[in-house]
Amino acid sequence: YFYANSMENGEDFWVRYYNGSSWSTVASYARGTNFDNNTFYVATVTLDASNYTFPSNAQIRFQCDASGNNDQIYIDGVTVTGISSGAKAAGNSIAALDMERRVVDMDNGVDIDGFNMYPNPTIDRIALMVDVDENAQVQMVIHDVQGRVVLKKAWSGLEGVTKLDVDVSSLEKGLYFVRVNDGNGLNEVQKLIKR
Structure with missing residues (x-):
């Protein structure tokens, strides 16, 4: 779940994944394309085992590329879930929550x-x-x-x-x-x- 405040059009943030040796961007969200200010969103990012490795030192981070004029992304309720082999994953999604x-x-x-x-x-x-x-x-x-x-x-x-x-x-x-x-x-x- 996230909420953006004061982001200019085109400013963005990313979800990044560390596979034990390097970081890669697994999702990116840009203001005006994927989200607007002052609205709550829920987003899902799925990492498939056929495309990613999952070592014991794996990490996830959020990185924002915005200007220094009080641009903010509030992120809350982050859930990381493992899925057993053969189970169907939800895929990537994003939806606005105006409630x-x-x-x-x-x-x-x-x-x-x-x-x-x-x-x-x-x-x-x-x-x-x-x-x-x-x-x-x-x-x-x-x-x-x-x-x-x-x-x-x-x-x-x-x-x-x-x-x-x-x-x-x-x-x-x-x-x-x-x-x-x-x-x-x-x-x-x-x-x-x-x-």
């Missing part, structure tokens, strides 16, 4: 079956609490009463309960239907009233 996402501490008594949303009715924002059984691509679609899609969001869901804050201020007042689907059995619809 706040956080995993909820299960010790706080949150018990969700599918998803909950609040406040409902709402004026400008809703919070979705989504329970995902395993890591999956989760999609939220909001339909109006005529069945037209008026808002659509997707994110990489991590196993457990996740809270997502979604801006619905652009929707007209009225009744809507919110569908959340994770492709693994969660496919639920709830009514939403926008005031």
Whole structure:
């Protein structure tokens, strides 16, 4: 997950991999091409064993090529996962997240079956609490009463309960239907009233 601040068009940063003897760039992201300022993104980089070696002293680093005028990239929630031989890797991807996402501490008594949303009715924002059984691509679609899609969001869901804050201020007042689907059995619809 990353967030850029004050980067000029064309300024970039890289994900680099050290194979025990040299560094190589395995992904690069440029402002204006791959990302914009003031937006949260989630990116996945896959290193296939057929193209890379994985010694015990392997390393990963992030390197930014920006000017000295307070250009910043905030990187958080870095996950490094090994995949057993023969398993299918996800490949490289990048997606904007115009919502706040956080995993909820299960010790706080949150018990969700599918998803909950609040406040409902709402004026400008809703919070979705989504329970995902395993890591999956989760999609939220909001339909109006005529069945037209008026808002659509997707994110990489991590196993457990996740809270997502979604801006619905652009929707007209009225009744809507919110569908959340994770492709693994969660496919639920709830009514939403926008005031």
